[in-house]
Amino acid sequence: MDHPTIFSITESELDLNDLLAQITLPATGAACFFSGVVRGVTARGEPHQTLHLEYEAYVPMAEAKMKQVADEIRQRWPDVEGIAIVQRVGTLMPGTPTVLIGCTAAHRDTGVFEAARYGIDRLKEIVPIWKKEVSPAGEQWIEGDYVPKPGE
Amino acid sequence: MNKVKILFFATLKDRTGTRESHLEISAGTTVSELKDLLLQRFPELPKSKASLLVAINKEYAFDQEEIPQGAEIALFPPVSGG
Numbered sequence: 001m002d003h004p005t006i007f008s009i010t011e012s013e014l015d016l017n018d019l020l021a022q023i024t025l026p027a028t029g030a031a032c033f034f035s036g037v038v039r040g041v042t043a044r045g046e047p048h049q050t051l052h053l054e055y056e057a058y059v060p061m062a063e064a065k066m067k068q069v070a071d072e073i074r075q076r077w078p079d080v081e082g083i084a085i086v087q088r089v090g091t092l093m094p095g096t097p098t099v100l101i102g103c104t105a106a107h108r109d110t111g112v113f114e115a116a117r118y119g120i121d122r123l124k125e126i127v128p129i130w131k132k133e134v135s136p137a138g139e140q141w142i143e144g145d146y147v148p149k150p151g152e
Numbered sequence: 153m154n155k156v157k158i159l160f161f162a163t164l165k166d167r168t169g170t171r172e173s174h175l176e177i178s179a180g181t182t183v184s185e186l187k188d189l190l191l192q193r194f195p196e197l198p199k200s201k202a203s204l205l206v207a208i209n210k211e212y213a214f215d216q217e218e219i220p221q222g223a224e225i226a227l228f229p230p231v232s233g234g
Binding site for chain 2: 129130148
């Protein structure tokens with residue numbers, strides 16, 4: 001059976017149940033999802049409030065790199081069946097889910113937890129998406145710190 | 153000559169006030185040479201390598217690479233999605 005791989009950038013509300021259904025196969029017995037959420041109150045580092053985040057993506061490259069992340073997951077965890085990687089862009093308010101990374105497999109001891117973790121970590125390294133934080137003090141682009149190497 | 157399209161994203165789009173630009177470069181121009189050209193034209197761009205990533209035709213590109221004909225080039229800071 002074909003293993004579904006879903007990757008997209010969307011301006012629409014993320015639908016967890018729909019995405020789960022899309023990566024659930026007859027043999028699926030475990031699904032692990034990670035979701036990022038717009039944090040309104042930050043305690044770690046410099047404590048501050050966030051009014052909203054504005055996300056932007058270089059869509060065709062972002063979708064190609066999401067596919068690459070999914071391929072890397074399949075190489076590392078061959079028992080993973082379905083993979084979904086979806087990033088919401090636009091203006092997102094605190095409490096709003098921003099990204100969903102889902103992996104399914106027959107059982108929970110197949111690497112689905114690690115695979116979803118890898119998916120979000122890798123998305124934050126190589127998928128061209130950026131966010132601008134708007135706080136009571138003003139607005140600022142958040143810049144990552146990962147510089148891709150040849151072949152990435 | 154090689155006509156290329158340059159796209160700017162995130163803070164680089166804001167700093168240069170430019171979303172898209174077109175440029176004629178000579179055949180065989182490398183990524184490193186292109187960066188120098190762009191820094192002259194857009195002095196607001198960051199000089200630090202770690203803050204200026206380059207993609208050619210939707211793949212990350214590196215200093216010694218030659219720019220293919222009609223390339224779509226994107227300039228952006230390290231990514232911050234999620």
